[in-house]
Amino acid sequence: GDSVTQMEGPVTLSEEAFLTINCTYTATGYPSLFWYVQYPGEGLQLLLKATKADDKGSNKGFEATYRKETTSFHLEKGSVQVSDSAVYFCALTATGANSKLTFGKGITLSVRP
Amino acid sequence: SQTIHQWPATLVQPVGSPLSLECTVEGTSNPNLYWYRQAAGRGLQLLFYSVGIGQISSEVPQNLSASRPQDRQFILSSKKLLLSDSGFYLCAWSEGGRIEAFFGQGTRLTVV
Numbered sequence: 274g275d276s277v278t279q280m281e282g283p284v285t286l287s288e289e290a291f292l293t294i295n296c297t298y299t300a301t302g303y304p305s306l307f308w309y310v311q312y313p314g315e316g317l318q319l320l321l322k323a324t325k326a327d328d329k330g331s332n333k334g335f336e337a338t339y340r341k342e343t344t345s346f347h348l349e350k351g352s353v354q355v356s357d358s359a360v361y362f363c364a365l366t367a368t369g370a371n372s373k374l375t376f377g378k379g380i381t382l383s384v385r386p
Numbered sequence: 387s388q389t390i391h392q393w394p395a396t397l398v399q400p401v402g403s404p405l406s407l408e409c410t411v412e413g414t415s416n417p418n419l420y421w422y423r424q425a426a427g428r429g430l431q432l433l434f435y436s437v438g439i440g441q442i443s444s445e446v447p448q449n450l451s452a453s454r455p456q457d458r459q460f461i462l463s464s465k466k467l468l469l470s471d472s473g474f475y476l477c478a479w480s481e482g483g484r485i486e487a488f489f490g491q492g493t494r495l496t497v498v
Binding site: 305307309315316317318319322324362366373374375376377378379 | 392418420422424429430432435476478480485486487488489490491492
């Protein structure tokens with residue numbers, strides 16, 4: 274079945290540091306890929322997405338590129354802020370209107386001032 | 387615009403008591419609906435999903451059940467809660483033809 278693997282956490286960075294959060298996936302066909310963010314005490318929000326190979330999703334300074342050859346969708350940000358502290362989830366959904374989201378375990382990011 | 391409501395926000399229940407969590411979606415019709423559980427340190431686990439009224443798929447055998455009595459209403463229930471049912475429960479919806487899902491604010495359930 275489909276699966277998503279995220280790097281182990283938590284991750285602690287200083288403000289303005291560079292961020293990379295690794296995500297790899299296993300799926301048949303051509304899934305769509307997502308990053309969701311969960312701020313403390315809240316539900317999940319879609320951060321960015323990519324629907325086909327080589328697509329780059331971007332939002333709020335975050336970027337991720339759909340790499341089919343390495344089955345990866347790593348999240349990057351050039352300069353993190355304290356307000357980026359949250360839990361980040363990588364997810365995929367297979368093609369088809371009734372497909373369900375499959376999530377990775379999530380990783381907690383803490384950014385120090 | 388579409389909105390999703392999930393309640394209650396927090397709940398403390400004794401072991402063996404029943405559970406009912408409700409989720410409703412506004413501004414769309416025939417959404418796909420989902421219940422996820424987020425246990426501490428274990429990520430998001432899909433519990434149930436529904437593609438239509440009365441159509442429920444269960445992803446993991448457990449002490450919980452789900453029902454969809456109306457098109458935009460999704461209910462998570464249990465007859466007798468266990469300690470292991472504690473966690474953060476999230477309802478979500480997606481629309482056919484759109485791939486992303488939208489989440490409610492979640493319910494923090496503590497079984498004592």
